[in-house]
Each structure stands twice: as C-alpha cells, then as structure tokens.
Amino acid sequence: MDIFDKFDPMKSRLETVHKLGVDPFGVKFDDIMNATRGRIGNREIVLAGTNNYLGLTFDPDCMDASIKAIKNHGTGTTGSRIANGSYEEHVDLENALANHTNMASAIVFSTGYQTNLAAIATLAGPKDFIFIDADAHACIIDGCRLSPAPTIRFRHNSPEDLDKRLTRQGKIEDGIALVVIEGLYSMFGDRAPIAEFADVCEKHGAYLYIDEAHSFGVFGPTGCGLAEEQGVLDRVDFISGTFSKSLASIGGFCLSKHIGFEITRTAMRAYMFTASPTPSNVAAARAALDKIAEKPELRTNLAERAEQLHAGLAALGYELCADPSPVIAVRRPNEIIAASEWNWLLENGVYVNLAVPPGTPQSSSLLRISLSAAHTKEDIDHILSVFKEMSENSDELNARVAEVLAAAE
Amino acid sequence: MSATDHEQIFDKICELLVPYNPKKLAITRQSGIVTDLGVDSTAVFDLIMGLEDHYDISIPMEMVSDIKTVGELVNAVKQLISEQ
Numbered sequence: 001m002d003i004f005d006k007f008d009p010m011k012s013r014l015e016t017v018h019k020l021g022v023d024p025f026g027v028k029f030d031d032i033m034n035a036t037r038g039r040i041g042n043r044e045i046v047l048a049g050t051n052n053y054l055g056l057t058f059d060p061d062c063m064d065a066s067i068k069a070i071k072n073h074g075t076g077t078t079g080s081r082i083a084n085g086s087y088e089e090h091v092d093l094e095n096a097l098a099n100h101t102n103m104a105s106a107i108v109f110s111t112g113y114q115t116n117l118a119a120i121a122t123l124a125g126p127k128d129f130i131f132i133d134a135d136a137h138a139c140i141i142d143g144c145r146l147s148p149a150p151t152i153r154f155r156h157n158s159p160e161d162l163d164k165r166l167t168r169q170g171k172i173e174d175g176i177a178l179v180v181i182e183g184l185y186s187m188f189g190d191r192a193p194i195a196e197f198a199d200v201c202e203k204h205g206a207y208l209y210i211d212e213a214h215s216f217g218v219f220g221p222t223g224c225g226l227a228e229e230q231g232v233l234d235r236v237d238f239i240s241g242t243f244s245k246s247l248a249s250i251g252g253f254c255l256s257k258h259i260g261f262e263i264t265r266t267a268m269r270a271y272m273f274t275a276s277p278t279p280s281n282v283a284a285a286r287a288a289l290d291k292i293a294e295k296p297e298l299r300t301n302l303a304e305r306a307e308q309l310h311a312g313l314a315a316l317g318y319e320l321c322a323d324p325s326p327v328i329a330v331r332r333p334n335e336i337i338a339a340s341e342w343n344w345l346l347e348n349g350v351y352v353n354l355a356v357p358p359g360t361p362q363s364s365s366l367l368r369i370s371l372s373a374a375h376t377k378e379d380i381d382h383i384l385s386v387f388k389e390m391s392e393n394s395d396e397l398n399a400r401v402a403e404v405l406a407a408a409e
Numbered sequence: 410m411s412a413t414d415h416e417q418i419f420d421k422i423c424e425l426l427v428p429y430n431p432k433k434l435a436i437t438r439q440s441g442i443v444t445d446l447g448v449d450s451t452a453v454f455d456l457i458m459g460l461e462d463h464y465d466i467s468i469p470m471e472m473v474s475d476i477k478t479v480g481e482l483v484n485a486v487k488q489l490i491s492e493q
Contacts, residue, residue, distance in 0.1 A: 132470075134454060141470075150469035153454055168467055358449040 016336070019404045021343035024354040034058045035374040038351065045346070048369045048383055049353040053218050053326050054291065054298045055374025056248035062287040066249075069283035077276045082266065089282040094253075096289055101224050101239065103255040105262050109270070110277045112213050112242025113139040115252030118270035119240060120180060120209070121146035127175030131162060131206070133182065133192070135361045140180055140211060146269075149178070156185075156361065159196035166204040177206035183215035183226035187360050187368060189327030191215075194227050198235040209238040217246025218299060218326055223292035243277075246292065249284040251277040298373040302326055305375050312384040316391055321366070329355070330367040338365035340401045341390060350386045414490075418464075418483045425459045426479075438480030464490055 017024065031039040035055035038045045056062050069089055078084060090108055098106040109115040120143030124130045128149040132140055135156040144151040152169070155161035166177060179201050181192050194210065201208040212225035220228030225241070227233045237258065243251035265271060291298065310324035321329040332338035335356040342354040345367070353368040360366055390397070423436050429448045430436070442448050448456065457468050466489040476482050
C-alpha cells in the first residue's frame with residue numbers, strides 16, 4: 001500500500017485531460033507583462049482568467065506603495081499580529097476599509113481563504129447554527145467544518161428556501177443563526193438577491209455574512225460590493241473579501257457593523273497562528289482601495305466590457321450561465337470537450353479558466369472568463385474572434401477528443 | 410418507525426439517485442454513494458436537499474460527511490424523522 005494510492009482515481013482523470021495538451025491546472029507563464037498580457041514561450045497571451053477585475057496589479061501607485069513599504073519595513077512580518085505585533089500598514093488598511101465601508105470593525109488576514117476559514121469557524125459556536133448557500137466556496141465550507149456549529153445548506157440564491165430552513169429549525173436555544181452567502185458567485189458569475197436575504201435574516205433574527213470576494217471594488221457606487229449596489233450595506237452584519245482580486249495584492253479582510261467583532265482577534269486560530277500579511281502586500285491593497293474610491297470609471301469600463309463579451313458570446317450561440325458580470329461562464333457539454341477547447345484557446349493566445357466538477361455548481365464543465373477594467377474594447381473583440389474561430393473548427397476539436405477518448409479506453 | 414418506513418426511505422433515495430446514476434448501476438444498502446455509484450461531492454449535497462424537503466428534516470453537513478453508504482443514509486434519515 002502506497003500513501004498516494006488513494007489519489008489513483010484523480011490521477012487517471014487528470015491523465016486523460018493531460019493528453020489533450022497543456023495541464024490546465026498547472027499553467028506556467030514565462031512572463032506576465034501587464035494586467036492583460038502574459039507570455040508562454042514566444043506566444044503572447046491575452047489574460048482573461050485572472051480575477052484582476054480592476055487591472056490594478058500594474059498600477060504605478062499600487063506598485064510604488066508596495067516598493068516603499070518594503071524599503072521602510074522590510075520584506076516579511078516573520079510572525080502573527082498576536083505574537084509579534086502589528087505593523088503601521090495593517091492598522092492603516094483596517095482603518096481605511098472601515099471608513100470606506102462605514103463599518104465599525106475591520107480585520108485583515110493573510111489570504112482570502114483564511115479570512116472565511118477564521119471568521120466563520122469562530123463566529124459560530126457549539127450552540128449556534130450556520131446556514132450556507134448550496135454553491136458556497138470551498139473556504140466557506142471549510143470554515144463551517146472547523147466550527148462546532150451544525151451547518152445546513154439552502155438552495156442556491158433562494159431566500160425562500162433559507163426562510164423555510166430557518167423556520168424548520170425553529171428557536172435556537174442559547175444560540176444564534178449565522179447565514180453565509182456570497183455577493184457574486186465565482187463560477188457562474190451570478191448575483192445574490194441580497195435585499196431579500198436581509199429581509200429573511202431580519203425576520204428570523206439571524207446574522208447575515210456576505211463574502212464579496214468577487215464583487216468588492218466591482219459593484220456599488222463607491223465599490224463596496226453588491227450589498228452597496230442593492231442599497232442594503234447597512235443591513236449586513238459581516239462582509240468578507242480578498243485582496244487578490246480587485247485589491248491587486250494577496251490577503252483578505254472581514255468587516256462588521258458590530259464593534260464586538262474585535263474580540264475575535266484573540267479567538268480566530270487562522271488569524272492568531274499564522275504570519276500576518278507582508279507590509280508590501282498590505283500597502284498595495286491600501287493604494288488599490290484609494291483607486292476604488294477615486295476611479296469609478298474602472299467599474300464603468302469593466303461593466304461595458306462584460307456587456308460586450310456577454311452579447312458577443314451569446315450571438316455566437318454559446319450557452320452562458322448568468323447575466324453579464326466580470327465573470328462570464330460558458331457551459332460546455334462535458335469536461336473533455338471543455339479541456340480540449342481550453343487548450344485550443346491557449347494555443348490561439350487566449351487564457352481562460354477551465355472549471356470542472358466538483359468545483360462547479362450542477363456538476364458543470366465551464367470555460368470561465370474573468371474580465372478586467374484594463375481590457376480594451378479591442379481585447380474583447382479579439383477574444384470573441386478566437387471563440388468564433390474555435391466554433392468554426394469544432395470538427396478538428398471533436399476529432400482530437402475522440403482520439404484521446406479512444407486511447408484512454 | 411416500522412420496517413416499511415425504512416423500505417420507503419430506501420426507495421425514495423433510489424428515486425432521487427436516478428439523475429446521478431447515468432450508468433444505472435444496481436443500488437443496494439451497501440453501495441458507497443461516492444465510491445461505488447460515483448456521485449460527486451457537490452451532487453451528494455443536492456441529493457441530501459431533496460431528502461430534506463421530502464421529509465421536512467435538516468441533515469447537517471457534518472452528518473453528511475459521515476455517511477458513506479446508501480444504508481447509512483437511510484438510517485440517518487430514519488433517525489432524524491423519529492427525532493421530530
């Protein structure tokens with residue numbers, strides 16, 4: 001018995017996908033030139049799968065802030081904020097996030113994943129119940145697994161189903177209900193009806209926690225996310241997010257309208273027992289937050305590009321999973337066809353994400369595109385022309401799929 | 410709870426498993442939901458929601474993690490119905 005035997009089913013599935021070309025889950029770029037261009041070998045690639053929604057990773061002010069923080073405070077924090085102290089950058093960003101969103105408390109974390117892991121696992125205690133959307137991200141599910149509270153799933157984006165399940169649960173003795181949803185769902189790019197969820201939470205006295213990882217900076221008049229866009233930011237108890245998308249860095253944050261959230265700094269294990277984000281990571285996110293506040297035109301361009309791509313792909317006959325948003329998912333019949341097309345797109349200079357079960361809702365296989373405010377109208381025209389060419393070459397692609405499947409049998 | 414009820418729960422689970430069992434594999438109480446029937450982890454939760462709605466019960470996620478076979482799922486549903 002080998003320790004890795006248990007991965008054999010996964011290995012054989014991946015081997016089939018690898019026969020179609022490049023490993024879609026191990027892409028290596030030889031260069032990243034800017035927010036929308038990379039290079040593999042001699043081939044320039046249009047990046048349309050980065051989650052770099054505002055295109056700020058190469059913004060001169062964000063880069064300068066990051067470099068200045070390294071020069072002032074070094075490359076690493078060497079420990080956690082509880083054991084080794086906070087840097088000026090941590091405190092400054094927390095204050096700026098709280099001010100920008102008008103929240104009472106803001107806590108930053110080392111990654112977005114750790115944010116939900118830490119906050120959900122700690123906020124829900126043994127007498128509480130967690131209610132999560134059926135399409136919740138892995139970090140929400142893992143946060144629930146670490147929490148002593150029982151977790152109940154409700155149907156995706158259905159406030160009615162949440163209402164039914166909260167009613168079924170009845171009064172929770174000596175405990176609370178914590179409802180966790182996302183703003184924009186990362187795979188299909190569909191939006192949560194947050195106002196309706198807030199109504200249900202208020203009816204049952206439940207706390208509402210929203211992960212706005214893919215919507216912070218992208219939606220709302222001041223970029224606070226979908227809760228702000230839907231006019232209900234003040235009715236949300238907790239907002240979490242990440243620095244690795246609109247905020248051009250790596251790290252995460254959780255905001256609360258309750259000042260009581262501060263006490264969890266000394267209870268959240270994924271905050272206490274891990275190194276804090278580096279000064280340069282935090283400083284880049286701080287500079288990006290200023291851009292979110294000062295440059296609404298980034299959101300305008302992003303929305304226009306999303307409309308353009310969505311309309312173009314729909315006109316080509318592709319089945320799309322949701323209304324236009326910076327995440328546009330093209331549904332494919334199965335993962336072999338999706339992987340084959342993903343390779344074809346990369347060979348022809350367009351990088352998107354291949355998303356397959358179990359990481360996707362409804363066991364779907366997707367070509368997932370994420371757009372950036374840095375994409376131009378011409379970039380989208382180019383992406384559409386490559387998709388058009390791909391659909392015109394479906395015979396060639398199908399032949400390749402048939403060849404691989406025959407070899408796999 | 411009578412033996413008939415136990416059988417009814419098993420039949421209901423088999424019915425809900427149909428869309429996740431395209432190869433029409435024979436389902437017994439010993440069938441591993443993931444290991445034998447090949448239902449992926451996301452689909453397992455969709456199956457669970459169908460059962461929750463049919464029997465008006467809540468099956469917490471951590472209970473689902475412990476359920477490996479169809480028979481264990483029948484027992485869990487039976488237990489939750491009897492606790493109501």
